[in-house]
Amino acid sequence: MRTFIFAAALLLAPHALGKKAIARLAPNEILRKADDARAPEGDFSFFVKIGDYDGAKLLRTHVYKVFSKGTAYALIETESPLRLKGRKILLRNEDLWLYLPSVKRPTRVSLQQRLTGEVANGDIARTRFHNDYDAKISGSEEIGGKPHHVLDLKAKSDNVTYRKVQLWVDQKTYQPHKALFYAISGKLLKTSLYSDFKKALGENRASKVVIQDALNPKRQSHLTYSKYQRENLDDSFFTKEALP
């Protein structure tokens, strides 16, 4: 009997330890891991193709090249359509500027203003939640037979794109599955679905994100991420004086 109990304990131990390990991770650590499955840390660049849909109808397609340095700096360059090439969006901390070749000067804009379709400037410029939000586990839910943490994210400052975010994170892989984005009034603004996790800069990361309008779910933007590259970007690359 003792042998059986010992053997059972040995067999169950990894699960018990695993569960304990999962439970031990602080909500902000879970969020950091979920961020890793969305975008890398450090200096990097990537391309994102955004298709805006109304139901099944493709309204427009844009391609952007994004340079990112840490969580504070990002530069979004429009690659196509050609008639919009040269447009740039610069993010420095919580401040954002739009550079239009037709005006030839950086113009102050808001993180919450739309880039295209359902995508706000901040959706692309801010690649990680961890620095902008405090996380709290509000529950767990099974999606497709896999247990997920439900994280409630509360904005640390007023100058982020969304005041509150709910994020579903796979308890085993820490990959994000779904996010709900809320306004200050508590109104649901949009949802995001993360999928097609592919190896990029050493980690599996979501290469496809579908952002859906909460009021009219037919309105969707499909974001496809590709060509991640490590970069060595000086801070001065992200100054509005260097934009033109």
Place this chain on the structure above:
Amino acid sequence: MTVSSQRKHCLSALLFLLVASRSESVDLSYNASFSSRVGVHVNGRVGLAINRHTLEAQQTAKWLNSWSLVGGARVYADSAFAMNDRYNAPVRGIESQEFAPRDLYLQYKNRGLQLRIGNQQVVWGESFGFFFADIVNPKDTREGGLGGDLAAQRIMVPMVNFSWFQGNYALQFLYLPKPFLNLTPAQGSDFAVPLGPFFPGFNVTLSDERILPLALSSSEVGIRGTAILNGWDMGAFFFTYFDRRPSYRPTFAGADVSVRGVHDRISSWGLTATKDFDAWVSRLELIYTANRPVDSFVFNAGAPTQSFGTSTSDEFVGVLGFDYTQWRDWRLTLQVSQDSYLRSVPGSLLPQNSTNLSFVLGGTLFRNHELTVIQSYCVNDGSALSQLLYMMPLSSRLEATIGTYLFTGSPSSSFGTFRGANRVFLQLKGYFGAG
């Protein structure tokens, strides 16, 4: 800039680009656009208001991550003036065709240092639609500021532009060895303020200075500092330069008067600020210019040649604007500006205080069509300028725009003066590029 000096500039740039392109480490890119704009007058005037075909191209060569050379030029031909008898020879001469170098500079950039030498544009303002703090580059005012994008209306001029930026702070020094001045419409153009009424009974001819000689005494110097503090993006500048806008000096000879547009040295101090207030983004500009020349007209029956004169007054301009950011498919900008001359000039051709209200409402409609409505209203005299632009993308490279400019108000009012220029137009614009 003379045609020969323009050609010299372009040839030098092309040679430089050719040499640069032979190096293996050079990253080359180009972009170009071709546009055709055809417009007709409304408000009674017959014939074409514009029939302009413009080609603009720019080539950029970058090497060693620090150096780049940018060369660009614009050329246009416009047949509307030759086809319409109402335009005189000076108008046809200045409006019918043009070749102009655009950006044409060598740049060195390394971390927080940037040095740019050559033809370029520098923009200091934050407001839209008007060039209040945007005082460095002269402007092409031949189409009353409506000829195209703001960037297209700036005349690129040679300068040394040195910038140092560190974190949230930046400092910029400008040195312009030779002053270049606004390109103004010829008398008889839709956008010219007629000088005839100020010289009753005289035959008026007008000549305007475009450049001043290359000399140390005529060089221009500017400095600007910017800082981002607690979300406030602030700038302060000083610029000593020759007034880009002319003041007029008449010379009488019998029944003829020769009016010369001259440009005096002035100095401007300015402050700019922007802040994102979540639902609104605000913009502020304050500009003070000491001793700005102001033309005046007080009819002197005994000595008519003494009626027209020029005095000076300190000028203060304040601009406050807000962008509303909360609409899904629409954007709204509101702007109020006040232009005041602090000393009264009797008979001044410019109002001592002028208040302007403007708004821009723009949005995306079905099939990515974009509608933009711009309304500017002069509070002092009730005149207004209404602009409506409807842009239809035809492909990723091609777009069509239908637009109209409508000036309303009395013939002597700020905007009403240009009622004869009212027009509707159609424009096709194609974009090309590589690299």
